[in-house]
Amino acid sequence: xxxxxxxxxxxxxxxxxxxxxxxxxxxxxxxxxxxxxxxxxxxxxxxxxxxxxxxxxxxxxxxxxxxxxxxxxxxxxxxxxxxxxxxxxxxxxxxxxxxxxxxxxxxxxxxxxxxxxxxxxxxxxxxxxxxxxxxxxxxxxxxxxxxxxxxxxxxxxxxxxxxxxxxxxxxxxxxxxxxxxxxxxxxxxxxxxxxxxxxxxxxxxxxxxxxxx
Numbered sequence: 001x002x003x004x005x006x007x008x009x010x011x012x013x014x015x016x017x018x019x020x021x022x023x024x025x026x027x028x029x030x031x032x033x034x035x036x037x038x039x040x041x042x043x044x045x046x047x048x049x050x051x052x053x054x055x056x057x058x059x060x061x062x063x064x065x066x067x068x069x070x071x072x073x074x075x076x077x078x079x080x081x082x083x084x085x086x087x088x089x090x091x092x093x094x095x096x097x098x099x100x101x102x103x104x105x106x107x108x109x110x111x112x113x114x115x116x117x118x119x120x121x122x123x124x125x126x127x128x129x130x131x132x133x134x135x136x137x138x139x140x141x142x143x144x145x146x147x148x149x150x151x152x153x154x155x156x157x158x159x160x161x162x163x164x165x166x167x168x169x170x171x172x173x174x175x176x177x178x179x180x181x182x183x184x185x186x187x188x189x190x191x192x193x194x195x196x197x198x199x200x201x202x203x204x205x206x207x208x209x210x211x212x213x
Contacts, residue, residue: 091131091212092156098130099175099183105191119173122185123159126175133211135159139173146209157212160196162204170206 101114102125108116117125120139127133135142143161154160154176162172174184177193182201185191194201 094130095126095157095175098126099177102126102185102191103183103193105185107185107187107190109187117185117191119185122191123173123175127211131212135211140170142173143170143207143209146211149208149210151205151208154208155210157210159209159211161206161208162201163206164200164204166204172204176208 102117102122105114105122106116107118109118110121111117112121112125120137120142123139123142124135124137127135135145139161142159146159149155149158156176156178158176160174160176160182161170162174163169165171172184174182174194176182176196180196181193182196183191183193186194196202196205
């Protein structure tokens with residue numbers, strides 16, 4: 001069974017609530033002054049020095065959701081599922097499986113695994129592991145690939161970029177899901193679903209790119 005738009009929206013709302021409960025903190029909270037100063041000194045797009053890796057999330061449990069769970073959820077919501085192009089539907093499913101697999105992974109600056117991952121590595125991993133699409137390593141580099149997308153034209157899988165450091169340039173990235181929600185690896189939350197309409201992300205939003213054909 002595939003994810004339809006309404007089924008996906010229902011699942012996103014559920015995941016949003018679940019991830020907030022487990023993480024115990026808000027995904028819309030800004031970086032603390034200490035974190036901001038540390039990131040500015042290290043450089044948000046420089047991962048060459050492994051000694052600078054800093055974990056800002058100490059989550060003790062992850063959501064246990066696999067393909068069987070998701071197929072069961074999707075099946076129960078099948079009456080809400082509209083028809084989609086088979087290829088695009090399969091792509092949505094693969095991205096969602098991978099997204100939920102990473103849900104609540106702790107944030108680790110420079111991290112690239114499920115033990116700890118930063119925002120750009122998360123997007124890079126999902127795009128490659130789910131769809132075989134290769135994108136650059138850093139958020140700044142990722143913002144220069146793909147096709148520009150206007151906010152009103154955002155679709156599932158688009159990359160959304162933010163200026164979270166107030167530096168006038170891209171410093172954060174996430175993956176757009178549906179109905180104003182996106183998923184990202186936040187420095188205070190780890191991998192979590194957040195809303196583009198929140199005060200922080202609506203204020204720091206810069207642009208979006210489409211890398212899925």
